[in-house]
Amino acid sequence: MIGAGQAGLSAAYFLVRAGLTPGVDMEVLDANPTPGGAWSHRWDALTFDHVNGLHDLPDSAIGPADPAEPAREVVKRYYGRYENEKSLKVQRPWRVRSVETVDDGDARFRVTADGPDGATRVYLAGAVVSGTGTWDRPYVPWYPGRFGGRQLTTRDFTTPTDFVGRRVLVVGGGISAIQFVMLFDESGVDTLWSTRTPPRWRDCPFDTNAGREVEMRVAARTRAGLRPRSVVAETGLPTSPAVLDAIDRGVLVSRGPVRALTDDGVDFADGTHERVDVILWATGFRASLGHLAPLGIRERTGGVLMADDDVSVVKAPGLFLVGYGRSASTLGATRAGRRAAREAMLATERRDRAISSR
Numbered sequence: 001m002i003g004a005g006q007a008g009l010s011a012a013y014f015l016v017r018a019g020l021t022p023g024v025d026m027e028v029l030d031a032n033p034t035p036g037g038a039w040s041h042r043w044d045a046l047t048f049d050h051v052n053g054l055h056d057l058p059d060s061a062i063g064p065a066d067p068a069e070p071a072r073e074v075v076k077r078y079y080g081r082y083e084n085e086k087s088l089k090v091q092r093p094w095r096v097r098s099v100e101t102v103d104d105g106d107a108r109f110r111v112t113a114d115g116p117d118g119a120t121r122v123y124l125a126g127a128v129v130s131g132t133g134t135w136d137r138p139y140v141p142w143y144p145g146r147f148g149g150r151q152l153t154t155r156d157f158t159t160p161t162d163f164v165g166r167r168v169l170v171v172g173g174g175i176s177a178i179q180f181v182m183l184f185d186e187s188g189v190d191t192l193w194s195t196r197t198p199p200r201w202r203d204c205p206f207d208t209n210a211g212r213e214v215e216m217r218v219a220a221r222t223r224a225g226l227r228p229r230s231v232v233a234e235t236g237l238p239t240s241p242a243v244l245d246a247i248d249r250g251v252l253v254s255r256g257p258v259r260a261l262t263d264d265g266v267d268f269a270d271g272t273h274e275r276v277d278v279i280l281w282a283t284g285f286r287a288s289l290g291h292l293a294p295l296g297i298r299e300r301t302g303g304v305l306m307a308d309d310d311v312s313v314v315k316a317p318g319l320f321l322v323g324y325g326r327s328a329s330t331l332g333a334t335r336a337g338r339r340a341a342r343e344a345m346l347a348t349e350r351r352d353r354a355i356s357s358r
């Protein structure tokens with residue numbers, strides 16, 4: 001198991017339930033120094049009451065949490081407790097550098113991981129479940145020109161007060177961008193907002209049916225080997241009284257797309273120029289799949305061709321992706337963990353049978 005975020009922990013739990021023992025016939029490797037997956041890096045102002053909803057891990061509820069506490073701390077505690085309760089023995093910080101195919105007895109894959117103090121470990125595995133999320137791969141679109149000020153991505157954001165006295169351009173049409181614009185507004189930071197297309201405000205609730213429809217649209221793409229689109233392109237943007245108020249006050253009003261970067265700011269597509277000190281790229285993430293490059297599973301489109309179960313990788317039997325495409329939410333990740341564990345157990349059994357009948 002590679003990665004111990006929501007997807008990895010769920011898969012690890014179901015693998016244990018299927019009879020595997022961590023440290024004996026399975027390993028959970030995670031690059032982070034602490035429990036919490038990507039949540040362990042989220043900024044202070046993303047308090048628990050600001051998250052869209054966190055689905056429970058299997059067989060253990062997150063329980064009540066202080067709404068004003070940073071979500072990062074709540075989730076770190078929850079995942080840490082879960083790892084202990086379920087005896088998952090997560091190995092960290094171990095970053096998987098590569099997964100290659102081998103034909104060595106009942107092993108299909110050689111997994112090489114880098115750990116503390118320059119240590120390296122090599123594992124042979126009959127099946128690999130990869131749940132490495134997106135946090136390591138922030139996406140920044142290319143624009144002509146060169147900006148002389150500070151640039152950062154969602155990953156590097158800490159607190160709005162770091163930006164007081166500066167003029168900030170927030171780029172991006174997703175939930176993080178909206179939260180940044182509103183946080184800056186609360187802290188009195190002079191802010192501009194740019195989106196590539198007009199903001200896609202959602203005028204209906206995001207209920208179970210809407211969630212299922214989004215999942216099916218994403219699955220249709222990944223089953224065709226296409227790269228998943230941005231989250232907001234699929235879900236639209238939720239509105240709340242605070243968001244509607246910020247729209248009314250002209251705070252959450254997009255200046256439209258950027259056309260080019262200049263030394264002191266940006267040119268917008270409408271021909272106007274704005275001087276800014278900082279550009280915060282809240283322009284989304286791509287799946288973190290670099291360690292799987294030796295397997296050659298990427299299509300020319302940049303996506304990975306997924307089977308109809310949405311966890312099996314068509315071009316690499318025995319490899320399963322969780323938290324990818326359809327399962328890139330805490331709910332989807334939890335469900336995908338169950339499917340991947342079941343398929344991984346079946347794949348190793350099939351392999352054992354094939355070897356013993358040679």
Ligand SMILES: Cc1cc2nc3c(=O)[nH]c(=O)nc-3n(C[C@H](O)[C@H](O)[C@H](O)COP(=O)(O)OP(=O)(O)OC[C@H]3O[C@@H](n4cnc5c(N)ncnc54)[C@H](O)[C@@H]3O)c2cc1C
Binds near residue numbers: 005008052094136288
């Ligand atoms: C700002 C933001 C807010 C979000 N809010 C919500 C929300 O409110 N509700 C929701 O459902 N979803 C939300 N999401 C999506 C959310 O991140 C996912 O739902 C879920 O937490 C991702 O879980 P994961 O296990 O797939 O990935 P992650 O949580 O990213 O876990 C992946 C783990 O794999 C490890 N890893 C990566 N590469 C390697 C490697 N090569 N070797 C070993 N380990 C590796 C990482 O260190 C990490 O611990 C949000 C996303 C963002 C960016």
